[in-house]
Amino acid sequence: MKRFIGFVRKEFYHIFRDKRSMFILFGMPIAQIMLFGFAITNEINNVKIAVLDKSKDTETQKIIQKISNSTYFDIEQELSSESQIEAVFKRGKVKAVLVFENDFIKQLQTEKNAKVQVITDATDPNIANTISNYVTAMLQNYMQDKNKINNQKHQIETQTQLFYNPELKSVFTFVPGVMTVILMLVSAMMTSISITREKEMGTMEVLLVSPIKPIQVIIGKVFPYIFLSIINAAVILLLGYFVFKMPIEGSLFLLAVESVLFIICALSLGILISTLSNSQQTAMMISLFGLMLPVILLSGFIFPISSMPLPLQIISNIIPAKWFIIIIKAIMLKGAGFSIIWKETLILVGMTLLFISVSIKKYKIRLE
Amino acid sequence: MVFETLQVSIIIMNKEKIIQVEKLTKTFGNFTAVKGITFDVYKGEIFGFLGANGAGKTTAMKMLIGISNPTSGKAIVAGLDVATQSDLVKMNIGYMSQKFSLYDDLTVNENITFFGGIYGLSRKQIKEKSIQLVEELEMQNVANNLVGALPLGWKQKLSFSVALLHEPKIVFLDEPTGGVDPITRRQFWEMIYTQAHKGTTIFVTTHYMDEAEYCDRVSIMVDGVIEALDTPKNLKQQFKVNSMNDVFLKLARNIE
Numbered sequence: 001m002k003r004f005i006g007f008v009r010k011e012f013y014h015i016f017r018d019k020r021s022m023f024i025l026f027g028m029p030i031a032q033i034m035l036f037g038f039a040i041t042n043e044i045n046n047v048k049i050a051v052l053d054k055s056k057d058t059e060t061q062k063i064i065q066k067i068s069n070s071t072y073f074d075i076e077q078e079l080s081s082e083s084q085i086e087a088v089f090k091r092g093k094v095k096a097v098l099v100f101e102n103d104f105i106k107q108l109q110t111e112k113n114a115k116v117q118v119i120t121d122a123t124d125p126n127i128a129n130t131i132s133n134y135v136t137a138m139l140q141n142y143m144q145d146k147n148k149i150n151n152q153k154h155q156i157e158t159q160t161q162l163f164y165n166p167e168l169k170s171v172f173t174f175v176p177g178v179m180t181v182i183l184m185l186v187s188a189m190m191t192s193i194s195i196t197r198e199k200e201m202g203t204m205e206v207l208l209v210s211p212i213k214p215i216q217v218i219i220g221k222v223f224p225y226i227f228l229s230i231i232n233a234a235v236i237l238l239l240g241y242f243v244f245k246m247p248i249e250g251s252l253f254l255l256a257v258e259s260v261l262f263i264i265c266a267l268s269l270g271i272l273i274s275t276l277s278n279s280q281q282t283a284m285m286i287s288l289f290g291l292m293l294p295v296i297l298l299s300g301f302i303f304p305i306s307s308m309p310l311p312l313q314i315i316s317n318i319i320p321a322k323w324f325i326i327i328i329k330a331i332m333l334k335g336a337g338f339s340i341i342w343k344e345t346l347i348l349v350g351m352t353l354l355f356i357s358v359s360i361k362k363y364k365i366r367l368e
Numbered sequence: 369m370v371f372e373t374l375q376v377s378i379i380i381m382n383k384e385k386i387i388q389v390e391k392l393t394k395t396f397g398n399f400t401a402v403k404g405i406t407f408d409v410y411k412g413e414i415f416g417f418l419g420a421n422g423a424g425k426t427t428a429m430k431m432l433i434g435i436s437n438p439t440s441g442k443a444i445v446a447g448l449d450v451a452t453q454s455d456l457v458k459m460n461i462g463y464m465s466q467k468f469s470l471y472d473d474l475t476v477n478e479n480i481t482f483f484g485g486i487y488g489l490s491r492k493q494i495k496e497k498s499i500q501l502v503e504e505l506e507m508q509n510v511a512n513n514l515v516g517a518l519p520l521g522w523k524q525k526l527s528f529s530v531a532l533l534h535e536p537k538i539v540f541l542d543e544p545t546g547g548v549d550p551i552t553r554r555q556f557w558e559m560i561y562t563q564a565h566k567g568t569t570i571f572v573t574t575h576y577m578d579e580a581e582y583c584d585r586v587s588i589m590v591d592g593v594i595e596a597l598d599t600p601k602n603l604k605q606q607f608k609v610n611s612m613n614d615v616f617l618k619l620a621r622n623i624e
Contacts (some may be wrong), residue, residue, distance in 0.1 A: 002485065002488075003485055003486050004487065006481070006482055006485030006486065007482075007485075007486065009482075010474065010478070010482045013473065013474055014473055017473045018473065153463060186461075201467065201468075201471075202465050202466075202467025202468065202469050202471075203469055203470075203471060203473075205435070205465050205467075206462075206465060206469040207470070207486070208435045208465075209433050209434070209435060209461070209462075209463040209540075210458060210486050210487060211455060211458045211459050211486070211487060211488065212486045213455075214613060227436065274484070343533075
């Protein structure tokens with residue numbers, strides 16, 4: 001036990017004296033969560049648009065008023081003819097132009113059908129899509145209010161209710177995603193690098209010649225990272241909760257247990273990588289391309305798995321991060337208990353055992 | 369004449385075998401790296417273990433220090449079988465690898481504390497040892513500096529002292545003086561001599577043939593086999609040459 005404490009103390013010296021490690025451990029999680037939370041977002045705010053109102057009646061004025069009162073859009077310019085549309089887009093001043101047809105109010109009253117054209121700048125397809133959705137929603141909303149006042153019958157109303165994330169806040173998917181990426185990075189990459197560093201420096205040989213057992217060396221190297229990963233997970237959750245108002249509906253204890261399970265899973269992957277590589281560079285390359293990219297691209301963190309081609313959907317099953325994201329989203333957003341996520345938990349446990357047994361086997365072969 | 373014979377017999381009686389190697393063999397797949405070597409090392413001697421790169425000396429040494437299992441044959445180190453008692457063997461030996469084997473990002477004192485700790489020394493022992501060691505090496509001024517900032521020669525000496533921290537019966541040195549300047553090498557060998565006089569057995573591999581001259585006995589390995597084993601003086605006589613360098617070249621050439 002005394003040997004173990006001495007070993008762990010040595011590991012902490014390594015970590016605290018290496019600026020790069022310190023940055024990855026403490027700078028990165030906070031920077032990432034802030035970046036994802038504030039900068040990268042699917043929501044739109046204060047988007048500049050232009051209006052071409054050919055009718056200029058009371059109805060169009062009310063609609064324009066409603067749109068400009070919202071926080072989503074700012075009306076930058078009122079156009080007078082269609083020929084101006086392309087010009088404003090080319091200057092890049094506005095993202096969309098609303099065109100009200102001639103005799104708008106008359107069409108609405110007599111034909112019960114008036115047209116608004118939404119022209120968007122689709123050089124950024126995501127924003128264009130979001131803008132047209134927002135405008136459509138606002139127009140429908142306006143019509144519903146109007147119909148209610150007029151007491152019109154036989155009107156079909158669609159009522160959409162969004163469960164778990166009513167405001168469609170993107171931060172709700174980023175917090176679990178970033179937490180997964182950070183835990184993977186800290187646990188797998190940092191441990192594999194720290195173990196291969198000992199190999200590269202020749203100190204691993206000295207440790208193996210000493211009475212300390214290989215398994216003690218591995219546990220001693222891994223232990224500080226379990227500790228630091230738990231701190232990281234806590235920091236991310238606190239930031240998510242207090243800065244981004246991310247709810248934690250389910251049991252905090254279950255969330256903690258599942259996080260520790262995922263940390264151990266990632267650590268065992270890190271040990272596996274270190275048995276496969278002899279230099280820090282190789283370990284870093286394998287971690288980055290073998291782990292980070294799949295975690296970001298195939299775990300469902302950014303791109304939904306259900307819209308991937310079938311082969312990728314199948315591959316995504318072998319990525320531990322996918323299961324962890326499902327688990328923490330279920331706990332945090334839906335308040336799910338263990339009875340709902342036991343299958344995903346079991347998969348993670350299975351993967352962890354597999355990684356550990358393969359590493360032990362590899363490690364023995366190397367010692368031979 | 370009678371007295372002389374008596375003296376010789378006493379010396380032989382004193383020659384306690386600390387390493388006994390018998391038909392030690394290591395095979396990797398189809399390749400046999402070490403082909404049934406047999407030799408003894410006596411207590412307190414400086415034993416030079418020589419051989420060209422790829423001759424199998426590193427593999428043989430790994431078996432003796434208990435990090436590689438022999439395919440067949442037997443090796444007894446400090447009275448313990450390396451195949452079955454490697455844990456106990458490790459308690460009784462010190463090791464210094466050719467790669468510099470301390471932690472650069474730890475201070476001199478922290479390195480001593482760490483290695484003392486993994487060899488199971490008590491806190492009090494570590495404290496005493498580190499004061500004594502730093503004094504002997506005249507490193508009082510740098511005891512709290514990071515090892516990475518020290519000159520290579522100092523690191524080598526520190527590394528050797530750290531390998532001796534738990535007072536092992538045998539120290540294995542794997543090309544300890546690689547890349548060190550001649551003066552430091554000379555000083556390093558003085559440390560080795562001092563330690564051998566205290567009764568510690570030194571098992572050393574080296575590429576420098578002048579260093580082979582400093583050893584009590586030298587073995588030369590070629591292609592997994594020990595081709596020669598004797599005192600440097602006897603080897604030079606046997607091959608009718610003036611230096612160990614020529615002995616080595618002659619052996620290597622004969623094989624080719």
